[in-house]
Amino acid sequence: MTNTMKIPFLDLITPHQELHAELLAVVEKVLSTAGFIGGPMLEAFEREFALYCGAQHCVGVNSGTDALRFAFLAAGIEPGSIIVTVPHTFIATTEAISQAGAHVVFVDINESTYTMDPEKLREYLETQCEIDSKRGKLIERASKRPVSAVVPVHLYGQTADMDPILELAARYNLIVVEDACQAHGAEYFSKRDNVWKKAGSMGHAAAFSFYPGKNLGACGEAGAITTNYEAMAQRMKMIRDHGQAKKYYHDIEGYNGRLDALQAGILSVKLRHLAKWNEARRGLAHRYHELFAEAKGSVVVPREASWTKGIYHLYVVRVQDREALQAYLAEAGIGTGIHYPIPLHLQKAYQHLGYKKGDFPVTERVAAEIISLPMFPQLTHSQQKEVAGKVIEFVAAKVGASH
Ligand SMILES: Cc1ncc(COP(=O)(O)O)c(C=O)c1O
Numbered sequence: 001m002t003n004t005m006k007i008p009f010l011d012l013i014t015p016h017q018e019l020h021a022e023l024l025a026v027v028e029k030v031l032s033t034a035g036f037i038g039g040p041m042l043e044a045f046e047r048e049f050a051l052y053c054g055a056q057h058c059v060g061v062n063s064g065t066d067a068l069r070f071a072f073l074a075a076g077i078e079p080g081s082i083i084v085t086v087p088h089t090f091i092a093t094t095e096a097i098s099q100a101g102a103h104v105v106f107v108d109i110n111e112s113t114y115t116m117d118p119e120k121l122r123e124y125l126e127t128q129c130e131i132d133s134k135r136g137k138l139i140e141r142a143s144k145r146p147v148s149a150v151v152p153v154h155l156y157g158q159t160a161d162m163d164p165i166l167e168l169a170a171r172y173n174l175i176v177v178e179d180a181c182q183a184h185g186a187e188y189f190s191k192r193d194n195v196w197k198k199a200g201s202m203g204h205a206a207a208f209s210f211y212p213g214k215n216l217g218a219c220g221e222a223g224a225i226t227t228n229y230e231a232m233a234q235r236m237k238m239i240r241d242h243g244q245a246k247k248y249y250h251d252i253e254g255y256n257g258r259l260d261a262l263q264a265g266i267l268s269v270k271l272r273h274l275a276k277w278n279e280a281r282r283g284l285a286h287r288y289h290e291l292f293a294e295a296k297g298s299v300v301v302p303r304e305a306s307w308t309k310g311i312y313h314l315y316v317v318r319v320q321d322r323e324a325l326q327a328y329l330a331e332a333g334i335g336t337g338i339h340y341p342i343p344l345h346l347q348k349a350y351q352h353l354g355y356k357k358g359d360f361p362v363t364e365r366v367a368a369e370i371i372s373l374p375m376f377p378q379l380t381h382s383q384q385k386e387v388a389g390k391v392i393e394f395v396a397a398k399v400g401a402s403h
Contacts, residue, residue, distance in 0.1 A: 006333030007374050007383045010213050014378045015277075019269060023219070026265035035261050045264035046224070048271055049208075052185070053200035055226035057233035060259030061240050064181040064209025067223040068096035070257060071205040072149065074225075074235040075175045077102050081148035082140055084124065085179075086116045087343040087355075088363040089153040092209075093179050094344055103145055104353060106345050108360040110161070112303045114316070116152045117362070118164035125172055138172045149175035154183035154199050156339070157215065157281075157313035158304060162202050163192045176203035181223075184208060184216040185278045187309040196309070200226040205236075210267055215281070215313050216274050218263040280377035281312040284384060288315055288373065291388035298395035300369075314339055315375040319395060322371045328394050334387055337372040 016023065030036060042060055050058035061067050077083065079101040085093055087106040094104045107120040125138065129147055132139045138147045150169055152160035160178075169176045180186070183199040190197055200206035210222035227233050238245050243254030285302070292299045300318035304310050316339065319325055326336050343363045345355035357364065373387055 005330075005335035007335065007379075007387060008376075009335030009337050009372070009374050011376050011378055012212055012217070015270075015273075016219070019273070022269045023266055026269060027262065030262045030265060037258060037261060039261050041261040041265040041268070042259060045259075045268045045271070048268055049224055050226060052198070052271060052274070053206070053226045054198045055201045055206070056228040057226065057230065059225045059227075059233055059236040059240065060264055061223045061225060061236075061257045062259055063092075063221050063257075064179075064207055064211065064223040065092040065096055066240070066255070066257040067181075067207035067209070067225045068093065068151075068177065068179060069100050070236050070239045070255070071177045071207055071225050071227075071232075072096065072100035072102060072175075073239050074232045075149065075177070075204060077148045077175065078146055081146040082143075083149040083151060084121065084147065084174075085151040086153055086155075086363070087345040087360050088114060088340070088366060089155060089179065089344065090181070090340065091344060091347070091349070092181070093151060093153055094350070096207075097151070102148065103143075104350070105140070105147075106355065106360060108362045109366070111362045111366065113158060113161070113305050113308070114155050114302075114366060115158065115160035116150075116165065118161050118168070121150065121165060121168055125168060129172075138174070147172065147174060149177060151177050151179050152203075153179040153181075154186055156302065156310070156316055157183050157186050158302070158310035159183060159186050159188040159199050159308045161305070161307060162188050162197075163190055163307075166202065167192070175205075178203040178206035180206045180226075181209035181211075182214065182313040183311065184214065184313075185274055186311045189307040189309075191307070201228070204229060205232060210263070215278060215311055216267065216270055219266050220260075220263055222259055222263040222267065224259065277377040278311040281375060282310070284375060284377075284379055285310070285312045285315055287381065287384055288388060291385065292317070292392070295392045295395055298399060299391060312375055314372045316370050316372045317391070318366065318369040319371060319391070320369065321398065322369055325391065325394050326371055329387070329390055332386075332390050334390060335374060338370060339372050341367060343367050 110117040205227040210218040240257040243252035
C-alpha cells in the first residue's frame with residue numbers, strides 16, 4: 001500500500017516515520033533475544049489489549065480471520081449448525097464460519113447504521129426457527145439445522161446495536177462472537193446496563209484484525225481474540241498452537257495460528273497512540289459532516305446512532321453513480337475505496353447457499369451507492385476540504401445535468 005495519489009485513501013507511511021525509533025527498538029530487542037515466538041512481548045500485548053477493550057482475556061493470533069475461526073472452534077460450535085451474520089461485511093466473516101464447519105445464514109442490515117438489524121434477526125429466529133423439544137435446541141424449520149451462534153459485525157468502526165442482539169442470543173442460547181475487526185476502541189451504550197462498553201467486551205468472544213490499514217495495525221499480518229471466559233481463552237491458546245498446552249502433548253488437533261512476538265511488540269508501541277488516533281478520526285469525521293452539509297440530499301453521510309461512539313475506521317458516504325464519482329476523484333488524485341461492492345449473498349463463492357438478488361434489499365441498495373473517502377489520523381483540513389469540494393462539485397454537476 002503506497003501513497004501514489006495526491007491525497008491517498010490511507011497514509012501508512014507517516015505514522016511509521018513518526019514512530020520509527022520506537023519500532024526499531026522493538027526489532028532490535030527481538031533480534032538480540034531471538035524471542036520470535038511467544039514470550040514476554042506477546043504476553044505484555046495480550047494484557048494491554050485486554051485492558052484496553054475492557055475484556056478479561058486476549059489471545060494473540062495471526063489474523064482476524066483466524067481470530068473468528070478460532071473463536072467458533074473454542075466455543076464448540078456444532079458441525080453443520082447455523083451461524084447467523086450479515087451479507088454486508090468482508091468475506092473473512094463468512095469464510096471463518098464455513099471453515100469452522102458451520103453453515104452461513106444472513107439477515108439484513110439497518111439502513112442508517114449499516115450493521116445487523118436486530119429486528120431482522122428477531123424475525124429470522126421467531127418465524128423461521130422453532131425449539132426442537134427432543135433436542136432442546138433452536139432449529140431452522142426448513143433445514144432442521146440447529147442455530148448455534150450470531151456474529152454482529154461492527155462495520156466501519158461503529159458497533160452493532162448489541163442490547164437486543166444479546167437479549168435474543170440469551171433467549172435462544174446462542175453464542176455471540178463480535179466481529180470487531182474494524183472497531184478497535186469503538187464503544188456501545190448499553191441501556192440495559194446503563195454503561196458504555198467497548199467493542200470486544202460484550203459477546204462470548206470477539207475477533208480483531210491488525211491488518212496494517214486497521215486503526216491499530218501491525219507491520220504485517222496479525223489478529224487477536226478477546227473473551228471474558230477463562231476456559232475459552234485457554235482453548236483458543238491451544239487451538240492457535242497445534243492443540244498443545246505443553247510442548248508436544250497434543251490434546252486436540254489445532255492450527256499454526258500464533259501472533260509473532262515482533263508484531264506483538266509493534267502493536268504495544270502503537271496501542272499507546274490508539275486513543276489519540278481514534279479521537280483524530282472522530283474529529284475528521286465531524287468535519288466531513290460539516291463540509292457535506294451543503295450537499296444534504298445528494299451526499300448521505302454516516303449517521304452515528306445515539307448508542308455508539310464510532311472510531312471511523314472508514315468514512316463511507318452514499319451517492320448516486322458512485323463509480324463515476326470514484327473515477328472523477330481518481331482523476332483529481334484522490335484515493336477512495338468501496339467496502340464492499342458485491343454483497344456476500346450474491347458472490348459466486350456463496351452460490352451454493354441459494355440466495356438470490358432481492359433477498360437483502362437494504363444491503364443491496366447500500367452496496368450500490370457507497371464510497372469510502374480518505375480517512376486517516378494525519379489527514380489535513382486542507383486535504384479534507386479538497387476531497388469534499390470535489391465530491392460536491394461532482395454531485396452538483398449531476399443535479400444540474402438532470403434539470
Ligand atoms: C469485518 C472484517 N472481518 C474480518 C476481517 C479479517 O481480518 P484479517 O484480514 O486480519 O484476516 C477483516 C479484515 O479485513 C474485516 O474487515
